[in-house]
Amino acid sequence: MLMAFMILVTTVIQSMREVKMKVKATADFFFYRNQVLELPKQKFRDLQAGKVVEISGDDFKKYPKCYVEIVEKKEK
Amino acid sequence: MAISGVVYSGKEVQVGISQEATFGTAIADAGAFVQIAEFDSVSIDYGLTLDLTPKNRGKRIAYDADVYASQTGGLRTITLSNVVFRKVEIAEFLYGVFQNVTEAAATPYMKTFSVSDSQPNFAANAGYFFTLGIKNVSNHDEKFTSCIVQELRLRADMVGGDGRLRGDVVIISGFAATTNAAFSGTWTINTQAYFDAHLFDTKTVLTKDVVLYNMEFVINNNAKRFGNNTSGNCQGYSIGVPELLLTGSVNIKYDAETVGFLASMLAGTEGVIEIGYDTATPTDGDIVFDFNEAQLTAVDHDDNREEGIARTINFKGVATAAATPEIRVCDALDQTW
Numbered sequence: 001m002l003m004a005f006m007i008l009v010t011t012v013i014q015s016m017r018e019v020k021m022k023v024k025a026t027a028d029f030f031f032y033r034n035q036v037l038e039l040p041k042q043k044f045r046d047l048q049a050g051k052v053v054e055i056s057g058d059d060f061k062k063y064p065k066c067y068v069e070i071v072e073k074k075e076k
Numbered sequence: 077m078a079i080s081g082v083v084y085s086g087k088e089v090q091v092g093i094s095q096e097a098t099f100g101t102a103i104a105d106a107g108a109f110v111q112i113a114e115f116d117s118v119s120i121d122y123g124l125t126l127d128l129t130p131k132n133r134g135k136r137i138a139y140d141a142d143v144y145a146s147q148t149g150g151l152r153t154i155t156l157s158n159v160v161f162r163k164v165e166i167a168e169f170l171y172g173v174f175q176n177v178t179e180a181a182a183t184p185y186m187k188t189f190s191v192s193d194s195q196p197n198f199a200a201n202a203g204y205f206f207t208l209g210i211k212n213v214s215n216h217d218e219k220f221t222s223c224i225v226q227e228l229r230l231r232a233d234m235v236g237g238d239g240r241l242r243g244d245v246v247i248i249s250g251f252a253a254t255t256n257a258a259f260s261g262t263w264t265i266n267t268q269a270y271f272d273a274h275l276f277d278t279k280t281v282l283t284k285d286v287v288l289y290n291m292e293f294v295i296n297n298n299a300k301r302f303g304n305n306t307s308g309n310c311q312g313y314s315i316g317v318p319e320l321l322l323t324g325s326v327n328i329k330y331d332a333e334t335v336g337f338l339a340s341m342l343a344g345t346e347g348v349i350e351i352g353y354d355t356a357t358p359t360d361g362d363i364v365f366d367f368n369e370a371q372l373t374a375v376d377h378d379d380n381r382e383e384g385i386a387r388t389i390n391f392k393g394v395a396t397a398a399a400t401p402e403i404r405v406c407d408a409l410d411q412t413w
Binding site for chain 2: 027028030031032033034035036041044045048049063065
C-alpha cells in the first residue's frame with residue numbers, strides 16, 4: 001500500500017516538472033504557420049531567423065519534426 | 077402543393093475563406109471568415125463518382141438500385157471567376173498556391189512567395205489550407221474542408237479595363253463537401269486598397285523598359301490529392317509535381333526598346349521580367365512580379381491596336397543557381413507565416 005502511494009507521489013511529482021529545451025528550427029519549420037504551432041510570436045520569429053530559442057517540452061512534443069536540434073534540455 | 081414565392085439574388089451568394097489550424101478539420105459554422113465580396117461567379121465541380129451504366133439485369137435502361145454515387149476519393153474544384161483582389165486576399169491566395177512564403181518580421185511585413193524544392197507535410201498541419209464557405213440559403217450553406225489553391229490567374233488591363241489586379245482562383249478540396257452548413261460567425265469584407273496597375277513603377281522585360289498595355293500571370297502548382305482516410309477523404313496534396321508552373325504574358329508597345337524580343341525568343345535568351353511597385357524600401361501596398369529569370373516562349377504580333385503596334389510576349393519563369401521567380405506583397409499585416 002505504502003509502495004503504491006510512493007509510486008503515485010513520484011509519478012505526480014515527475015508530471016509536474018516542467019521540461020524546457022533549447023531548440024533550432026529545421027527546414028520543416030518554415031512550412032508552418034504560427035496559427036498551428038501556437039508559439040509566442042517572438043519565439044516563432046527567432047526560430048525563423050535561425051536562432052536558438054527555449055520552448056516547453058509540450059511544444060516540442062506537438063511538432064518534433066520542426067525542431068531538429070535540441071541544444072539543451074532541462075527540467076525545472 | 078404550393079411553390080415558394082421567395083426569389084434569391086445572385087448577390088446573396090457569399091464566399092468566404094478561413095485559415096484552418098488542423099488539416100481535415102473545417103472551421104466551425106460560427107467561426108470568422110474573410111469574405112471575398114468581388115467576383116463574377118463561382119462554379120463547382122463536386123468530383124462525384126456517379127455510375128449510371130446499365131448492369132446485366134436484362135433491361136435496356138439503368139436500374140435505380142444499381143446507381144452508385146459517392147464523394148469518396150474525389151476532388152472538389154471550386155473556381156472563383158474575375159475576383160478583384162485587395163491586399164490581404166492576394167496574399168492568402170498566393171500562399172495557397174505557392175505553399176511557400178517568407179514573411180518579414182516587421183512592418184510592412186513583406187511576404188515573398190517563391191517555389192520551394194520541397195513541400196509541406198499537410199498531414200502534420202504544415203502548409204496553408206483553409207475552409208471555403210459559400211452562403212446560399214440558411215441551413216443550406218456549402219462548406220469545403222482543407223482547401224488549397226491549385227491555380228491562380230492574375231491579370232490587369234490598363235487600356236481596355238480598369239487596371240485593377242483581378243483574376244481567377246481555382247481552389248481544390250480532397251474532402252467531402254458539406255451542403256447543410258449554416259454560417260453564423262462574423263464574415264469580414266476586406267476594405268483594403270486595390271492594386272492599380274496604372275500606378276506600377278517597374279515594367280521591365282529583359283532589362284528593357286516597356287510600355288505595358290495589359291498583363292497576365294498564371295501560377296499553377298499542379299496539386300493532386302493523395303491517400304484516403306477511413307472516410308475516403310484525402311491525406312494530403314502533392315505540390316509542384318513535376319513542377320510548379322509560372323507563366324505569363326505582357327502586351328507591350330512595339331518600339332526601339334522592345335524590337336529585339338523576337339530575336340531573344342528565337343535565340344533562347346533568358347532574362348529578368350519585373351513588373352509591379354518595387355520601391356527601394358518595401359512599402360505597404362507593394363506588389364512585384366519578379367521573374368528574375370524568364371524564358372520568352374512566344375512573341376505574337378498585335379498590329380491593329382488603336383495605340384499603335386504592340387507585341388504580346390509570352391514567357392515562362394525558370395530558376396537559376398542563385399534564384400527562382402518570386403512574387404512579393406506588402407500588406408502591413410503580421411500573419412506570423
